[in-house]
Amino acid sequence: MNQTVNSKERLRAIIRSRKRWDVIFGILGLLAMSVGILTLVALFAQMIIDGLPRLTSDFFTNFPSRRAGQAGIVSAWVGSLLVMFVTALFAIPVGVASAIYLEEYARKNWFTDIIEINITNLAGVPSIVYGLLALGLFVYTFGFGQSILSAGLTLALLILPIIIVSTREALRAIPQMVREGAYACGATKWQVCSDHLIPYGMPGILTGVIIGLSRAIGETAPIITIGALTFIAFLPPVPFTGEPAAGMFDWLFSPFTVMPIQIFNWTSRPDPAFHANAAAASLVLVVLTLSMNATAIWLRYRLRKNLKW
């Protein structure tokens, strides 16, 4: 009798101690999460405390300056905008087209295998290597120089795998019956793609494009590598203005700076006044990338909610 009570007690003790581990690990998990979340909070707090006072309208319209108080980011945000435009113009059509080819057209053979392995590998290549590629290929071999065109193409190659992968996922999620129905009506492959698959996959494709572009807008290393100047106190030429009149595409070959490079430049100066500028510019950049990411998440959410096959 006594022994059973004893062993019951022992069993209870074992169960209690095992359950305690559950609680301990639950707390450990929350602590680990909070390290990440606290870092985010600290990051934002620091940017807001240091940077917010600098975020006047002058900050957005002034050129960088030797005096921290008068420096602004106009050349940086215009540069970022133009580079993103070139990137999008190249990466979206090429990325979506490759995804359509791989998902809908390609037969299963060694060649498509190579393309697939290759895309997976490209996604793992460090971004600075793209910078070296651009330096050797775009800047010197093609002679584009250290221009908006070089930077835009570099970033386009960098985000190509992101766009391809997400477009393929979007296409794969469209049920086979949509294709079969269209083929049964006599549509060709391209008609199926352009009239059905691309429109239906649009939210997924857009999600990938936005995530890709938000990655590209924050990339610093490849743009530094192609040798973009950091002190730019002018804007790229507007087509058909100036004396002599600028050509339609002159801005493509103009020297430029972008937001991350401007931040890098200000961070690496010893004067704390410039650090406030860097904080302010970082705040602008982070709000931009996070709102792009939020748009992508919202799109994905809408896609899940509205589409029921």
Place this chain on the structure above:
Amino acid sequence: MSNPPLTGEARLAQLAQSKAARKRKDRIVEGILLMAACVSVFTTLAIVYILVKESVLFFTHVPLWDFLTDTQWTPLFDDAHFGISVLLAGTISSSMVALLIAVPLGTIIAIYLSEFAGHKTREILKPILELLSGIPTIIYGFFALLVVTPLLQMVMPELPTFNILSAGLVMGIMIIPYVSSLSEDAMRAVPMSLREGSYALGATRFQTATRVVVPAALSGIASAYILGISRAVGETMILAVAAGMQPNLTLNPLQSAATVTSFIVQVALGDLPHASIGYQTIFAAGLTLILLTLSFNLLGYWLRRKFREAY
């Protein structure tokens, strides 16, 4: 319509003609799409070509043996030395610091999210955590230099302004989502029946997680670690900003050191003439970097194959 509708043979011929035209168009479109798909292959080929071409020129000046064994890295001095081990030391010590943060925290978070957290908690916490990987790395560099380093200096007053430790710590936090998301995916892919079996035997959550789920998901978790490593090795801006760019043959994270990536940035910031030895150096460094990440990727691929559990 001015033409009267065709009938019989003529109508059939017209239909056949338009069908042929559609087919032709389809073939042209396929060609265009194929070309687009080849862009990524050309990118790889171009990366390899450019890196190898410039590196070959580099190695005509610098013997491979010196490159691998020299203990000094002074490519821009008159007395030039090209010992890549100096830069690799910086890369290794910064990656080690980052992994010491990212691997334990990332694994704990993955286990917590996959096995302990409720559906709602996961839906809220996961996107917040993933924001960490969406923030541009230059901002992390800024944060490491201006927030983390001063904090560390309060504890260790002799810590230099530029040091591997603070860059590595921040890099580790940046890598957490890469490790945790992939690990969590691997754990969630473990079939429910295994967990149910474990719970039916009276195991607690913690026991089920550590003795059933984690071993079953090991291949996925290992490849998450590998991805984390190759992120850390390829990371550039955090190190360029916060770790200083002084070549320094040391594994001590309390010192300032250059890494393979931050050296490339340092050279690119200067004004190097095209086709000079300094210009070729960054391509040799780039080739080293890509061989390093490629071998990690292959290792990850091999691990996935070897330890994959099929259900």
